[in-house]
Amino acid sequence: MEEASARERKRPREGDASEGNARMREVWKRLLEAAAGKPQYTYLPIADTLKVPGVRVCLFAVVAEIGAAVHSRGTDFTVTLRIVDESCKAGISATFFAEETALLPCVKSSGDVISLHNVEIQHHGEFCVTFNKKFSSFALFERKVSAECSPYQTSMKYHGRKHDKELLTQMRTWLPNNPLGLKDLELQLRSLKSGSTFDLVCKVLHVHENSGKWIFYVWDGTDTPAAEFQAISDAEAVESPLLLEGLPLPREVLCTMPCVGTVLRIFSDRSVNKVLHMQKGIYWARFCNITCEQEFGIWKGVFLYSSRVRLLSHEDGSVVDRLKMYDSRNANKVHRQPMASFPSNVADVEYEKAGYSTLMESLTHHEVTHKLKTLVRVVAAYPCRASELRLLSTRKYCIRLTLEDPTARTHAYVHKDNVVKFFGGFLTEEVVIKKMNKLLGVPEPEDSEEVAPLTRNPPWIWCCLISYYLDKNDRWGSRRYQIYATTIRD
């Protein structure tokens, strides 16, 4: 609302009819001259150029979306930008070709301003701007009002025009009141909903490719919601996997992952994504029109046929928002804890004062062996069938739990010496089964006649862990976790 009125103030009043007609006459004059082959030195609004496809025109516009530079099917590299101006807020795509990526427009940030000379509008089902290597030229300017007026990149043949500076100032003033892109399609990891399609602004931390199947490891500083599980599936309670992908990440890659916030895996089998292979290192991107689902209680991003990826700079508004939010979250002890957690009093830990660690913090810890206090859910247990749990009361067996927080999953063992303490000292068959159900979130049957519950929702519990290794020649590879100093309440 405030935004709309601000825009109203900035926008020149359409005013009376004669003023409008005069402007149109001027535009048509220029268009006709351009059509007649006369060189054009004035910039036209995008909307006006659409009326004269095939004619060389000049544009002064804002870069709304930045594609990834890729090999074309020919011999060149290519990049596609979406550019917008006041006359055409939906924008138009502009494709560039060059022998080297360095010669392509390298836009630092969406919102930067581009000047295009002697480009042509083409219409193949949709309008687009065609940049011709032989006679077109471009210049890029920073979006910041305070920045200088000279371009930060120009193509070979670019010659500045008299009004560049004036237009640049105009564009820079127009920009802040016209957010680029459609924000209402954006979701954050914390607000994921199964089956919806949405845009995700995220940091791409790692990309893995195996025979045309791609996995993007992305992060936005928030936590995916805690999943509910099928209560009827014993198999799931035993077998729930630690990862969606087959093999765990190599340790050197794992150690680059943030310790707070979920790293979502986005899966794609589209070879189109080869494009992103060229993007080295870590970058921010907008994954457009993707969907998500849960598998074994783990959120999974899915790249659809209609999905696209747009690169974002660190200065992009959405990126700045995410980073600001993460910084304030990370600075606060409580906010570092899982966003969806309501710590229950299902379990007691002895080390009340010990510092809190996420599972990822522990997995990436520089020491193989260390202790930590976590806030986790028990998503699976082995054994978990009543007939097997019974054996625990003999104190000769251990139990393996699958722990989860928004950052990771890991197995943790309750060693046979700790089993008694863990179950609160009374190792009867009944106590063990009741407490395991409590941990796994299986609702108590209120009436024995009632049908079995369909879902279970494991509570968040505080839990002390200690890591150790089985093989001193492979300390990292043989690392295990043990639960200690933790008791499930009655």
Place this chain on the structure above:
DNA sequence: TTGGGG
């Protein structure tokens, strides 16, 4: 020559 489609 080559691209991408809101």
